[in-house]
Amino acid sequence: MQTISLSLVAAAAMALPGLAAAQSALQPLRLSDALAEADRGAFANRQATANAASSRAQAALPLKGILPSARVEGGFVRTTDPIGAFGTTLRQRAVTPAAFDPARLNDPAPVNNVTGGLVFEVPVFNADALTGWRAARTAAEATGAMADWTAVNTRAMVVKAYYGAVLASEKVGMLTQAKRAADAAVKQVESMVRQGLVTKADQLQASVRAGDIEAQLLAARNEAVTARQQLAMLLGRSDTVLVALPASLPSDSAVRAFARASQPAVAETNTPLERDDVRAAQLGARAAAADRQRATATLLPRVNGFARYDYNSPTALYAGKPNWTVGLMGSWSLFGGANELADVAGASARARSAKAGEEAAQANARVEADAAARAVTLASQRLDLAITAAAQSREAHRLVEKRYTGGLATIAELLGAETAATGAALAESAARYTLIDALAQHRRALGADPGALAQLEPATRASSNDIRNEDPTV
Structure with a gap:
C-alpha cells in the first residue's frame, strides 16, 4: 500500500508542472470580449432576436389583402x-x-x-387590411425595440457578473494571503509557548483566528466557482468550463475617474430618456392605435x-x-352578429391600455434613472470611506505589530488588528465593485451602453490567484 501511495504521489507531482504551465498560458477573458460574446450568444438575446424576427414575419400576413x-x-x-x-x-x-x-x-x-x-x-x-398591416408592422418594430432593450440589460448583467467574479477571485487571493499569515502566526505562537514567552490561551486565540480565515477562504473559493459558472451561463455557454479572469478589480483611481466623468450625465435628470423599453412602449401604443383603426375599417x-x-x-x-x-x-357586412362592434370596442380598450403603458414606461424610466444616479453618488461616497478605513486599518496593524514586537502589545491585540485590516481590505474591494455596478446600472437606466465600463480594464495577464491554481480539486 505504501508503494502504491508513493507511486500516486510521484505521478501527481510529475503532472502538476504540465497543468501549471497550461493554466499559466491561459489568458484572462477581457470584459470587452465577454460583452461581444454575450451579444452573439446570450440565451436571452437569442430568444429576443428570434421573437423579433417572428413578429416581422407575422407583420407580412395582412399584405394578402393589399x-x-x-x-x-x-x-x-x-x-x-x-x-x-x-x-x-x-x-x-x-x-x-x-x-x-x-x-x-x-x-x-x-x-x-x-x-x-x-x-x-x-x-x-380593403381598408381593414391596410390599417392592419400598419398595426402589425408597428408592433413588430416594438418587438424589435424590446430585443434591443434585452441586449442592453444583458450587457449590464455581464458587467455585474464579470466584475463580481473578479471580486470573488480577488477575495480568494486576499484570504489566501491572510491564511498564510495566520498559519505563520500559529507556528510562531506555538514556538513561543514552548519557550514560555506566551500562554496557552494565546496559542488558542491564534488557532481560532487561523481557523476562521480558513473557513472564509473555503467559502470564498466556492463563491468564486459559482460566480464564474454564472458568468459562463450568462455569456450563452452550455458547458461548465470556468473562464480565466484578471486577478483583481480595476484600481480605485480608475473607477473614481470614470465616476467623475459620468457626473454630468448623473446631474441631467430632466433630459428625455432614449431607452429602448420606452421606445418599445411608444411603438406599442402606436400599434394599438393602428389596430383600433383596423377594427373600425372592418x-x-x-x-x-x-x-x-x-x-x-x-x-x-x-x-x-x-x-x-x-x-x-x-x-x-352590414351586421355580423355584433362581432365588428365587439372588435372595435376591444381594440379601443387595448389602445387605452397601451397608452397608459407608454406613460408608465416613461415614468418608470425616470424613477430608475434618478435612483441610479443617487446610487452612483452613494457608492462613490462609500468607496471614499472604505479607502480611508482600509488605510487606517493598515496603519493601525503596523503600529500594533511594532508594539507587539517590542513586547508592548498582546497577541489578542495583534490578531484583532490583523482581522480589522483584512476586513477593511475586503470591504474596500466590495465598495469598489459596488461603484462599478452602480455605474453600469446608471448607464443602463439612461439608455446608454453599460459596456462602456470596458474602458476600466488595462492590458491584463492571467490571474496568479486563479482559484483553480489555489484549489487543485476545482
Missing part, C-alpha cells in the same frame, strides 16, 4: 349530372346537334373534364377585382381552347 396575388389551379371531374354534363361539353366546345337530344340531356353518359386555370386577384379597396365596404383563364379538356391538363373571365366584387 397586394395582388396569382395562383394556378387544376382538377378532374367526372359527372352524370344533366346540367354538369351539358355544361362540361359546352366548356369543352364539343357541342353538336346530337347533344340537344332530349334523351341525352335527361340521361347523359358520364363526362370527363380536366380543368386548368390561371387566377389573378387584385385588391382594390365596418367599411371591400372591393376586389379578379381575372382568370380556364381550360377544359376531356383528356389533358391545360388543353383545349381557353376562356377568360374578369370581374369586380364588392361586399359590405
Whole structure:
C-alpha cells in the first residue's frame, strides 16, 4: 500500500508542472470580449432576436389583402349530372346537334373534364387590411425595440457578473494571503509557548483566528466557482468550463475617474430618456392605435377585382381552347352578429391600455434613472470611506505589530488588528465593485451602453490567484 501511495504521489507531482504551465498560458477573458460574446450568444438575446424576427414575419400576413396575388389551379371531374354534363361539353366546345337530344340531356353518359386555370386577384379597396398591416408592422418594430432593450440589460448583467467574479477571485487571493499569515502566526505562537514567552490561551486565540480565515477562504473559493459558472451561463455557454479572469478589480483611481466623468450625465435628470423599453412602449401604443383603426375599417365596404383563364379538356391538363373571365366584387357586412362592434370596442380598450403603458414606461424610466444616479453618488461616497478605513486599518496593524514586537502589545491585540485590516481590505474591494455596478446600472437606466465600463480594464495577464491554481480539486 505504501508503494502504491508513493507511486500516486510521484505521478501527481510529475503532472502538476504540465497543468501549471497550461493554466499559466491561459489568458484572462477581457470584459470587452465577454460583452461581444454575450451579444452573439446570450440565451436571452437569442430568444429576443428570434421573437423579433417572428413578429416581422407575422407583420407580412395582412399584405394578402393589399397586394395582388396569382395562383394556378387544376382538377378532374367526372359527372352524370344533366346540367354538369351539358355544361362540361359546352366548356369543352364539343357541342353538336346530337347533344340537344332530349334523351341525352335527361340521361347523359358520364363526362370527363380536366380543368386548368390561371387566377389573378387584385385588391382594390380593403381598408381593414391596410390599417392592419400598419398595426402589425408597428408592433413588430416594438418587438424589435424590446430585443434591443434585452441586449442592453444583458450587457449590464455581464458587467455585474464579470466584475463580481473578479471580486470573488480577488477575495480568494486576499484570504489566501491572510491564511498564510495566520498559519505563520500559529507556528510562531506555538514556538513561543514552548519557550514560555506566551500562554496557552494565546496559542488558542491564534488557532481560532487561523481557523476562521480558513473557513472564509473555503467559502470564498466556492463563491468564486459559482460566480464564474454564472458568468459562463450568462455569456450563452452550455458547458461548465470556468473562464480565466484578471486577478483583481480595476484600481480605485480608475473607477473614481470614470465616476467623475459620468457626473454630468448623473446631474441631467430632466433630459428625455432614449431607452429602448420606452421606445418599445411608444411603438406599442402606436400599434394599438393602428389596430383600433383596423377594427373600425372592418365596418367599411371591400372591393376586389379578379381575372382568370380556364381550360377544359376531356383528356389533358391545360388543353383545349381557353376562356377568360374578369370581374369586380364588392361586399359590405352590414351586421355580423355584433362581432365588428365587439372588435372595435376591444381594440379601443387595448389602445387605452397601451397608452397608459407608454406613460408608465416613461415614468418608470425616470424613477430608475434618478435612483441610479443617487446610487452612483452613494457608492462613490462609500468607496471614499472604505479607502480611508482600509488605510487606517493598515496603519493601525503596523503600529500594533511594532508594539507587539517590542513586547508592548498582546497577541489578542495583534490578531484583532490583523482581522480589522483584512476586513477593511475586503470591504474596500466590495465598495469598489459596488461603484462599478452602480455605474453600469446608471448607464443602463439612461439608455446608454453599460459596456462602456470596458474602458476600466488595462492590458491584463492571467490571474496568479486563479482559484483553480489555489484549489487543485476545482
